[in-house]
Amino acid sequence: MACSKIFLGELPELLSEIIQYFRSDFSTLHSCSLVSRLWCRLAIPLLWENPFSIIPNKNYYSIEYHKIRFIETYLVKLNDNDKIKLYEFGINNLTPNTLFNYPSFIQYLDTRLISVFIEKWVVAVKKNENPSFTLIRNTQNLDFIKFIYKSLIKIFIENEAIIHTFDVKNRHKYFDVISELVLQSSNFICNIKNLYLEPYYSFKIGNINPLLKFLSSNCNSISSLYIPSFNKHKDSNTLIEYLSQLSQLIKSQKNLSKILFFYDFPHLTLLNSNCLNTLTTIIFYNIDFKNVNFLNEVFEQLNVLESIHIIYCFSLDFNFIQQIINLTKPFKLKSLFVSEAFVSIDLLLQKSGDYLENFGFKSFKIYDDESESQLLELITKYCKKIKFFELCEFDSQNIYPAINLIKNIQQNLNYLTIDLDYDFGTYFCNSDAEISSIVLQNLGQILPPKLEYLNMSLVINTNDFVIFLKNSHNTFIKKLIFSNIINGIREEAGQDDMLYNIKEYIMKKKRVKYFAFQNLFIINDDHEELFYLKDEVKEFKLHDIIVKNYNDLKIGEFIEFLKEEIN
Numbered sequence: 001m002a003c004s005k006i007f008l009g010e011l012p013e014l015l016s017e018i019i020q021y022f023r024s025d026f027s028t029l030h031s032c033s034l035v036s037r038l039w040c041r042l043a044i045p046l047l048w049e050n051p052f053s054i055i056p057n058k059n060y061y062s063i064e065y066h067k068i069r070f071i072e073t074y075l076v077k078l079n080d081n082d083k084i085k086l087y088e089f090g091i092n093n094l095t096p097n098t099l100f101n102y103p104s105f106i107q108y109l110d111t112r113l114i115s116v117f118i119e120k121w122v123v124a125v126k127k128n129e130n131p132s133f134t135l136i137r138n139t140q141n142l143d144f145i146k147f148i149y150k151s152l153i154k155i156f157i158e159n160e161a162i163i164h165t166f167d168v169k170n171r172h173k174y175f176d177v178i179s180e181l182v183l184q185s186s187n188f189i190c191n192i193k194n195l196y197l198e199p200y201y202s203f204k205i206g207n208i209n210p211l212l213k214f215l216s217s218n219c220n221s222i223s224s225l226y227i228p229s230f231n232k233h234k235d236s237n238t239l240i241e242y243l244s245q246l247s248q249l250i251k252s253q254k255n256l257s258k259i260l261f262f263y264d265f266p267h268l269t270l271l272n273s274n275c276l277n278t279l280t281t282i283i284f285y286n287i288d289f290k291n292v293n294f295l296n297e298v299f300e301q302l303n304v305l306e307s308i309h310i311i312y313c314f315s316l317d318f319n320f321i322q323q324i325i326n327l328t329k330p331f332k333l334k335s336l337f338v339s340e341a342f343v344s345i346d347l348l349l350q351k352s353g354d355y356l357e358n359f360g361f362k363s364f365k366i367y368d369d370e371s372e373s374q375l376l377e378l379i380t381k382y383c384k385k386i387k388f389f390e391l392c393e394f395d396s397q398n399i400y401p402a403i404n405l406i407k408n409i410q411q412n413l414n415y416l417t418i419d420l421d422y423d424f425g426t427y428f429c430n431s432d433a434e435i436s437s438i439v440l441q442n443l444g445q446i447l448p449p450k451l452e453y454l455n456m457s458l459v460i461n462t463n464d465f466v467i468f469l470k471n472s473h474n475t476f477i478k479k480l481i482f483s484n485i486i487n488g489i490r491e492e493a494g495q496d497d498m499l500y501n502i503k504e505y506i507m508k509k510k511r512v513k514y515f516a517f518q519n520l521f522i523i524n525d526d527h528e529e530l531f532y533l534k535d536e537v538k539e540f541k542l543h544d545i546i547v548k549n550y551n552d553l554k555i556g557e558f559i560e561f562l563k564e565e566i567n
Contacts, residue, residue, distance in 0.1 A: 050108035090135040103159040110167040165194040186218040194224040212245035216252045229263035283309040290315035295323040309335035341375035353382030360390035376401035388415040407446040419457040433459040440464035444471025457483035469505035480512040516553040
């Protein structure tokens with residue numbers, strides 16, 4: 001069929017479909033853009049639809065100047081008046097011509113991330129990393145950054161960009177700038193699919209109300225909506241106005257399918273709205289369900305709900321469980337992340353265990369070890385479809401139930417994290433070495449043939465490490481991450497054997513696609529990474545393995561992973 005399409009002259013359509021698969025792979029897209037004019041025309045819009053994500057959020061403070069020079073490409077599109085102001089700041093000699101209208105391609109707008117990139121760019125320019133610029137030395141950074149920030153948003157609007165994802169961080173100092181500009185241009189945000197509102201208690205509700213009102217009147221295409229906390233706001237009138245505008249926004253949407261609630265559950269915003277027949281996904285994050293008695297009322301009216309995600313919520317008590325049990329409809333619990341075993345969880349798992357795909361347990365080591373083990377045993381008993389499993393801060397009581405759970409779900413398992421969860425300065429326990437040894441000696445032989453992701457943060461003994469590598473030799477892992485916790489300092493480490501075994505059993509066997517490894521020295525708050533050993537990185541690349549920065553490859557919060565998965 002593909003050949004017939006080529007002969008019929010449909011090669012561009014086929015190429016477009018193929019290149020779409022590389023949407024988040026910037027290096028591959030860049031290579032595609034160099035093949036031919038056709039390939040370039042198809043790849044460039046994808047490269048420029050979200051350039052501020054080229055560097056993952058968690059590592060953006062270490063970005064190099066050459067990776068953020070795309071800001072200068074945007075500035076070429078300034079109007080004449082703004083170019084004069086830019087020249088007064090000392091920025092000149094911008095490339096006069098560009099092959100594409102790059103600002104028109106942007107589809108993702110994160111109001112805070114843009115400012116972070118601009119701040120980094122300004123610092124680099126002031127250091128004369130681009131000798132073509134003579135930024136005035138006494139220029140106040142804040143004035144210049146604000147000018148660039150406002151200019152970029154104006155450039156996007158004037159070049160008729162249409163934003164699909166709008167991430168609103170309205171506690172940062174430039175929110176008023178973007179709010180003012182957006183409110184003047186309905187086309188810029190009229191086709192938003194994903195609206196993320198800032199999930200912090202410090203949320204300035206009064207500032208966001210005009211924007212919410214504007215969206216209610218000018219945008220009815222939102223499919224994913226992330227709603228922040230509001231219960232800490234002391235101004236009752238502003239709070240009432242916020243809830244009213246939020247309710248109007250929800251009611252104005254025709255295809256709202258996903259909602260995430262941070263810290264609060266304003267259930268009345270859901271009722272009597274179109275989303276009762278469109279909402280397929282609800283995510284509860286850090287919600288306190290204490291004295292919440294309206295779950296039946298809400299869930300019985302949601303007619304097409306397909307997945308429910310409970311991420312580190314509180315007060316999952318008998319009252320909460322009983323409301324779920326009394327539902328006449330299935331409670332399709334797809335994700336459950338908890339920090340303790342709670343009363344009657346067995347009843348919840350009996351009702352919803354067949355739907356559960358993502359499970360995480362993070363013990364704070366203040367709860368009953370026996371109840372933690374029982375929780376893992378209940379998951380093993382009722383939940384056979386786990387794809388994403390995360391275990392943090394475990395001990396000798398619950399590690400064997402965890403291993404048994406992994407063995408039980410191996411046919412579906414695709415993402416696995418086992419993490420002692422050490423922060424710098426954390427007290428080192430001898431038992432952690434023993435627990436790590438148990439994991440390494442038992443895990444390798446129960447892994448499935450393929451894993452998308454394996455992340456282990458352990459006290460790694462070389463002999464145990466070799467046992468794990470030998471036992472897991474039949475498993476291909478797309479993203480493999482190790483953090484070796486060392487009770488010492490860098491000078492005492494002596495990790496040559498570790499690197500030798502990594503090369504022998506991972507590199508030469510070509511068992512992974514992406515790899516990250518770090519030594520974490522907990523005494524002097526230090527770490528070293530394979531990523532920064534350039535000769536070693538080149539050697540891995542010769543074996544088709546890409547060594548990545550540890551924080552870049554690691555999945556951070558599950559909530560961020562879930563956002564990407566469901567969008």
